Amino acid sequence: MDRSEITPADVSAxxxxxxxxxxxxxxxxxNAGYEDVAEESYSYDSTVGNHRRVRAGDLxxxxxxxxxxxxxYIEQLDVLxxxxxxxxxxxxxxxxxxxxxxxxxxxxxxxxxxxxxPAPILEVISVIAYRAHYGGTWQPLEGxxxxxxxxxITLSKSDQQSIKAMDLAxxxxxxxxxxxxxxxEGVASRSRFQRPSVLMGGRRRTIAAARRGQDAFRKALVRExxxxxxxxxxxxxxALEAAHLRPFAVTEQHHVEEGxxxxxxxHRLFDSGLLAIGPxxxxxxxxxxxxxxxxxxxxxxxxxxxxxxxxxxxxxxEHYTATTETW
Numbered sequence: 001m002d003r004s005e006i007t008p009a010d011v012s013a014x015x016x017x018x019x020x021x022x023x024x025x026x027x028x029x030x031n032a033g034y035e036d037v038a039e040e041s042y043s044y045d046s047t048v049g050n051h052r053r054v055r056a057g058d059l060x061x062x063x064x065x066x067x068x069x070x071x072x073y074i075e076q077l078d079v080l081x082x083x084x085x086x087x088x089x090x091x092x093x094x095x096x097x098x099x100x101x102x103x104x105x106x107x108x109x110x111x112x113x114x115x116x117x118p119a120p121i122l123e124v125i126s127v128i129a130y131r132a133h134y135g136g137t138w139q140p141l142e143g144x145x146x147x148x149x150x151x152x153i154t155l156s157k158s159d160q161q162s163i164k165a166m167d168l169a170x171x172x173x174x175x176x177x178x179x180x181x182x183x184x185e186g187v188a189s190r191s192r193f194q195r196p197s198v199l200m201g202g203r204r205r206t207i208a209a210a211r212r213g214q215d216a217f218r219k220a221l222v223r224e225x226x227x228x229x230x231x232x233x234x235x236x237x238x239a240l241e242a243a244h245l246r247p248f249a250v251t252e253q254h255h256v257e258e259g260x261x262x263x264x265x266x267h268r269l270f271d272s273g274l275l276a277i278g279p280x281x282x283x284x285x286x287x288x289x290x291x292x293x294x295x296x297x298x299x300x301x302x303x304x305x306x307x308x309x310x311x312x313x314x315x316x317x318e319h320y321t322a323t324t325e326t327w
Contacts, residue, residue, distance in 0.1 A: 015059040015166040016050070017154060018042045018132070020069065038062055038069050040135040045085060046128040050163040059168060060134055061141070061150070061175075068145035071175055071182070072134030083129040088120035137183050140237035144178045144222045178226030179234040218242035220256045224310070229263040230303050231275070231283055241267045245315045257312040260305070269295070276323040277303055277316055284320070286327050 093113035106116040153170040269275040
C-alpha cells in the first residue's frame with residue numbers, strides 16, 4: 001500500500017465535500033457502496049469523479065444529502081492498487097444509473113433507456129481504492145451548514161458527484177462563522193502519529209447510526225446559533241448542550257425561542273441556579289462563585305448571540321428573577 005503523507009506545504013491546499021450515504025439512501029444502485037465511519041475516514045475508488053485530485057492536507061466537509069456532518073483535514077491518504085469492484089448495469093443499455101423500486105413487480109427501472117428489468121448484469125472491474133483519514137482533526141458540524149449553505153460555497157453544481165470541489169476560503173469562513181475552530185495546520189501533520197496500534201472495540205457512529213445532535217431541539221439551536229456557547233463563545237460540539245430557559249420537566253415542550261446552547265459546565269451552573277442572564281442580556285454569576293477566576297470573568301459580560309436572535313425576553317426575565325432571589 002502506498003501512502004501519501006502531509007507536508008507543511010500541502011496543508012489546506014484545497015477543499016472538498018465528501019458525500020456519505022448508507023445503502024438505503026443511495027439513489028442509483030450501480031455499486032454496493034463503501035464502508036465509512038463519518039468522523040474517521042472516507043473511502044472511494046477510481047470510478048469516482050475527482051479521485052485523482054484529492055490529496056493529503058486538503059480540507060474536507062463530510063456531508064449527507066441534507067446537511068454537513070463535520071469537517072477535518074486529510075491527515076493520511078491510503079492508496080491500494082489492483083482492487084476488484086463489482087458493478088451492476090442495466091441489461092439493455094448497460095448504464096449504472098438505474099433505481100430499485102419497491103412497489104412494482106419488476107424491481108429495477110433504468111432512467112437512461114426508460115426500461116424495467118428484474119435483475120441487473122454483474123461485472124467485475126479493476127479499480128484503485130482510496131481511503132482518506134481525517135479523524136485526528138475532525139470537528140462535528142451537526143447540520144449547522146445546510147445543503148443550501150453548502151451549495152453557496154461549492155464550486156460544482158452537480159447533485160450526483162460524491163466528491164465536490166469547494167471554495168477553500170469561503171468554506172473556512174463559513175465554518176468559522178458557525179463557531180468551529182479548526183486545529184492549527186501543524187496539528188494535522190502530526191495527528192497520524194497519534195493513531196493507536198490497537199483500535200478500540202465497541203461501536204462508532206456511522207451515517208446510518210444515531211449521531212450526536214439528533215435531538216430536534218438541539219439541532220434547531222445549532223442551526224440557529226452555530227457551535228457557540230451563548231455565554232463563553234465558540235465551543236466544541238462534544239461540550240455543547242441545549243439548555244431550556246424553562247425546565248423541560250415543567251413545560252414538556254421544546255421552543256427554540258426558549259433555548260440556548262451552553263457549554264456543559266455553564267449549563268450545569270445555569271440549571272443549578274448559580275448563573276443567570278439578566279433582562280439586559282448580561283451574564284450574572286452567583287456570589288458563591290466569584291472566588292473562581294474563570295467564572296468571575298464572565299460576570300457582567302453580554303450574551304454572545306445575534307441581535308436578531310429569536311429569544312423570548314419575558315422568559316429570560318422570569319428565570320433571572322427566580323434565580324437571583326435565591327442568592
